[in-house]
Amino acid sequence: MSSSSDHPVLASYGWDTQWAAEFAPYTERGLVPGRVLRVDRGRCDLVTPDGTVHADTEYVVPRDPMKVICTGDWAAVDPADRDPRYVQAYLPRRTAFVRSTSSKRSEGQILAANVDHAIIAVSLAAELDLGRIERFLALAWESGAQPLVVLTKADLVPDPVTLSYLVSDVETSAPGVQVLPVSAHDGDGTDVLRAVVADGTSVLLGQSGAGKSTLANALLGADLMDVQAVRDIDGKGRHTTTTRNLFVLPGGGVLIDTPGLRGVGLYDAEAGVGQVFAEIQELAEDCRFQDCAHTVEPGCAVLAALADGTLHQRRLDSYRKLLRENQRLAARTDARLRDEMRKVWKQRGAQGRAAMEAKRGRLM
16 A cells, blocks of 8 residues: 655655555556645646646536535546546545635635645734634634634734734634734744644635735745735735645645635534634523523523623624524525425436336337
């Protein structure tokens, strides 16, 4: 059986004995393993034991957007003697960072696959949006990765007391998550971040203008990502990264950089929301009624905490908002699945009627 030592090139990209075991059936078919570095218009770049190759993705682009091959996937590729080369399949994902494609649709979009750390970049050059941070965290927890909030451009907050207050505010909104102020300009905090990302695969997420490209360059030790100035009028940046790219870091580990995200819709993230608002979930266990909605019910521990100041109103409002959004999406998803099943049943019914008519014709 293959092992990580059989593919030293792939080992630095995260290949291990478990991946090798799962790939064994494809080895028997003469296919070679590769990790997807980027996907672009029906083709993708992969790193294989023989180096980087280009392959067609025709066989791994189904109608379901959740099953489309993605940056970070481990794939089975045609051997070098095939021209053109195709990605024939990809291995089951260990983790996947998913958001909804639109507030009006119920489909998910996979941003990165097989990630261990979800690094959420938040710029200190603009006012903190704690609700947006909680939204990112819900998706991060749901993905199966360990979240980390990086407060970029910390050099713009020279007062250490003010900086500590900002960190504390984010920590309150991110229970169980490390919050790290970083200045790529001064280098402050980058050593701690490098130690985190050296272990496994990390995906870098955030809005345009959050300083992701600058942060990626600092971790990579080279200016591989384009950087553009942030608009003074609203603190937002342009999309300097247009595709999701995977890089090996010089100090170990793998980094997936992503384009700036304007919309961060939840997708089947109920467990992730519960993780972000762990203190509310814990309080709810002491409510008098098991199905307490935490609105007007007597004996509600959540409302009691709100009344005595233990729980802040903003946190409860954010919790309710994300739960409602996730429930609406789940309802739309169920409706879409029912519509798809009706189409299948109708098609099968038509095929069945056609078969019966054909059989009747043969008997006459």
